[in-house]
Amino acid sequence: MNNPLDGIDSTAKPLSEQIALQLRGMIFDQHRFQPGDRLPDERSLAIEMGVSRTSLREAIKILVAGGVLVIRRGVGTFVSETPGKVEDPFGFAYAEDKKQLLSDWYQCRLIIESEAMELVAKNAADEELEGLEELARRQGDMISAAHKGNPDGYSFMELDREFHSALAQATHSAVMGRVLPALHEWVYFGAAIGEYPRLSRQMEENARKSHLSIARFLKMRDGKGANLAMRYHMLQALEDVERP
CATH class of the missing domain: 1.20.120.530 (GntR ligand-binding domain-like)
Structure with missing residues (x-):
């Protein structure tokens, strides 16, 4: 199985942003995760992607800010029911x-x-x-x-x-x-x-x-x-x- 981060360039964007792009690809391109789906737990996903949990956590924050993911405290991280839609992007x-x-x-x-x-x-x-x-x-x-x-x-x-x-x-x-x-x-x-x-x-x-x-x-x-x-x-x- 190919590592999802094989294409990462350490000299390009910050690692967290590159991981965020890969996660977006899993959702929008590969359709591995559908709206409403729960992501694997942080430890398992970090191991699968070959990244640190800290970098993965930062990537998830980026996608939460973009309306792609939502965090439910004590439950897990989920793909938004309307991924990519921010409630009030212009304030x-x-x-x-x-x-x-x-x-x-x-x-x-x-x-x-x-x-x-x-x-x-x-x-x-x-x-x-x-x-x-x-x-x-x-x-x-x-x-x-x-x-x-x-x-x-x-x-x-x-x-x-x-x-x-x-x-x-x-x-x-x-x-x-x-x-x-x-x-x-x-x-x-x-x-x-x-x-x-x-x-x-x-x-x-x-x-x-x-x-x-x-x-x-x-x-x-x-x-x-x-x-x-x-x-x-x-x-x-x-x-x-x-x-x-």
Whole structure:
């Protein structure tokens, strides 16, 4: 059996970084460890890789910081359920001006998500487009019912994330499919929660009308129409956020 560290160059990167790269290879390239899997104990893994436990420990710290591994005290080291995804890599949760952060976020989405609608219209399967329309209609009914005093387990932010994540997946772009949902995680649940009480009614009405409009344009594979509908959706959100 080949030593996993046969290719290590002692004159290149620090040993801990090289070990971290080898461990990443075991996870992402060799698929030896799957999301949620527990790594062998530190002593066994160090012997297998031919490195010291100290160097291995430092490599594990690097991968924990990168969101690839998680340490459960008293249990062991595990591959993250979402390896490589860091919860808040840009520190948005620490932004002091949440209103400005939310405004900046919508401006970013105005550029990215509007153009992404062209990809959805081009790449999505018919079943996906039908599912988007059904999802938008069902969510609109839930919003209307909540406004009439029948919330029925209703969570607007979860509904909104579900719709926009479905759009991202329907682009069939590996980048869009990861970036757009991540933006929701990093910003929406860091900034929007604080601003939501002030904006709830406007945000919900905007989503109820715009989501269905976007979905209907997409079902007709009208990318330009969906682009314009998404632009209206984001511009309306921006106007609501920036209103005193």
